[in-house]
Amino acid sequence: MATTEPEQQISLKLVVIKERNKVVFAEAEKDFVDVLISLLTLPLGTIVRLVREESNMQPIEVGSLTSLYRSVENPDKEFLSTDSCKQMILRPKNSMERYCKRLKLKMDDTEPTEYFVCNNLVNCRSKSPILISMFKNRRCRCGKMLDKPISHESSSFIDGFVKDDDTFFITDDLKVVPNSLNAFFDLFKSCGIESPSSVNKMTVTITKNQVIDLLKSCLNSTMTLTGLFLEKPSIEKYRKVEFPPFDVNENDSFKINVKIVQRKSNGKIVFAHGKEDFADFLISLLRIPLGGVVHLMEGFSCMYKSILNLDQNYWTADNVKNKLVDPGLVPQFLVSNKLFPIFGSKYFCCTEIKYSTFIYGAGTDPYLTACFLTPRHGKSVRGFTDVEFVDPILNRKNCKNIVKGPTMYMATDDLVVTPMTATSVISLLATMSIPFSDLEEKEFSIGIKEAVGILQASLTSKSALTTALCHLLTQIKQEN
Template identity: 45%
Template structure:
């Protein structure tokens, strides 16, 4: 019997510069492009979980985000406001779930969203109906909301791009429509004049390989080359080599939170931060950019 990995595969046509040992670009259809674009819909908690798993590439630490995720996974329930807070943080729901679940190579392994009402059948009549996407959330009446209901679903469509469209995927994962002149323009831009130096390959991609590409996209500016050609760099260590670009600094003066910071004097490194619940809540929902910038601001604020 065929496995899921064997059944759910798509093919890429990849052009490789044999002289430079580098991927020029790949030609792809809807199935692969949908999978690639779906990465942009993933919550940070889901990304941290996916890249920490084994695939063809070893587990990857996504900066300090992976440490944040792991710390929450080991946090005892008594420190959390409700029993469902850990599930919210470790298994966050994708807001575009209804689109992504129709993607052939959907890598989001989060359990599909379910809906629950109060276990007390008379509760909705007395206090108004409440709906939860967490089975063990408490209703206003105090009972668990564990009575599953099945709302009518409106299917929005199949993935993100049109069925008949084809695309050019650049080495840095830029996606371009495969229209007349696109490939020629790329070849000219990359300075490729002799077509004899180009090798054409067909590569089969499964969910496992999409996770590989996700990992490499966090570590490299040339993830297609690293993936297709399996380039080995002596200094490459997926556990501790994230490459995260930081934009210009901006100030956030509207709200301040007091924290206690322990700094090692020998190298001025922050060892840990002691803070109240509002600071921890902020980090659990903020974007990666704001998170890194706040750490930078902490260092700047130290005497």
């Protein structure tokens, strides 16, 4: 009989205030801190997919992002350019998956990203840029298939995020604080605790399901550890997230033209409609990493701010913190969303060539000894060549859309995206029991300020468009 492997677990020591039944902090080692930090690397689409599943806590919805995810997932309304594109949106790749590879409790179950180059790369390497694909069925300029796997530089030597010999305090709202005597006293002082007799110590074990619960809890509560470990039956939605104002000079920013259909009686948006670029923008929200969301919103998260302040000496590599607090996208998605200032690394292909002398004759026979992708700038280094990702809809050269076109797309207030037809509009209005006489249509352009507003609202509101675009609706009303 086959034996099943025991479920991986991580131990965590909690310090709890007796009278208030509240966690002061947890004392954690590398295993837990790495798992906690890895939450920032998860794309929003992955988070939506994880938290809607049953665990020790009930499934939850993430604002309007859950309905946006369902509209892409709906098999009855196939409107994305390709099935591969659909999979990239529903199971978006993690740009820091190499750092998460050795986590003791790994949340992201997305298949690791694979890249392929021409099997005749020895001869094609001089033709810059080198063509790279995520799929084996693409062709090189030379006519051969792109079917030779190519790895990331040093991918097998990345051991998570923080060093193995450090320990940390994790506060109830998930601040990550290096373990020190000063930090120890400050945490007690901040909770008004003057005597060790006021607290209890307890050790808990964490499984993958509990990390999913942790993710659910931190989306709704500022008392995350208390809600997770001190026997609360469900997530209490008492958290009101307040985002800092987002100021940007929009003079030169990219704009998208949209029309909104609004109710005269209450001012709420029923739906908005626009071309493929509008649908692309909304759908591409699902592949932005959580750390990128927080970065755009100037670090409203306590965990994010504490990581930003964590000294460089605690990290496994020099560039890890920068990638976490200002993360990029996987290379294939660099152009699909022009409104957000989130970019991926510029990649290069490193090829190392050696030559063997022919037995008969004076020529030499070149062969590859190494071939890997690297974000390291290599224009001044021999063997480094620019790369171009050739997958449909995802490369800089073609700049095609995620959704099929040309057509018009509509998005409801809670971000259900579908192709716009007369029947779909009639069906929506009938479902909401809205008479035609209560509707008016307005047209305007949205830029990065409105894009960030929609992203913010999508995390917390079922009326994302009305919440995010209320300032435009007010302007329109005043102008009229």
